[in-house]
Amino acid sequence: MIDHTGIHVTDIARSRAFYAAVLATVGYVPRLDLGDAVGFGAKVVDPADDPAGEFWIAQAEPFVPRSHIAFRAADEAEVQAFHAAALAAGGKDNGAPGLRPRYHAHYYAAFVLDPDGYNIEAVFHRSAQPPAAPV
Template sequence: MIDHTGIHVQDLALSQAFYKAALAPLGYGVRLSLPDAVGFGAVPPAPGDDPGGDFWLTRATPMAPRSHIAFRAHSRAQVDAFHRAALQAGGTDNGPPGLRPHYHAHYYAAFVHDPDGYNIEAVFHGA
């Protein structure tokens, strides 16, 4: 199991605002802000969670090639809300909400590129 991970972003304030808006429908928020990094995680955190969060943005040269990150949603409605919020926050559509049966019968996801070009996904695996 992964405890935490992160990406490098060019403009920390811009990326923080993007992820704050895009991840809010999934129950994620800022858990810790540092001068050159910000940690996001479930709000409220579960017992035993890292108080700083499990997804980090660090001000640095963005990674190349850009990675793909999928965030778990708990419903199709959350996937839809993530996609709307991410686009309103400046993301670029990389695949609208919908079924992706080539992965499995109930794979429902949406994809956006963040301000640095990372491919961000919200996915729900339920029926």
């Protein structure tokens, strides 16, 4: 449904380094660097995807109020790696990895405040049942 989104950051170099480290844990890499803006997208590019990426950061006054952005993780280990990488890159803990049954019974997520105070999240929606075996 959403093709791309982005945020404004106060220091493009600092935020590029932060997001490059953090988003690598969920399979995203910088795809297009314009100097004052960077597009991030999946490592494996689907030919139907925008080659510039789905998530953008741009040098400008940050949004007020700050946005919340959730990145999909493939499993709980990616959520944990995202949280650890974000803290190591200078982010602030805003919710350690764990289940969030308030959202749904199988919502596993972690939350971090980025260098500009945006609340970023990695989330894995655990299936209630293992996938059915192929017939």
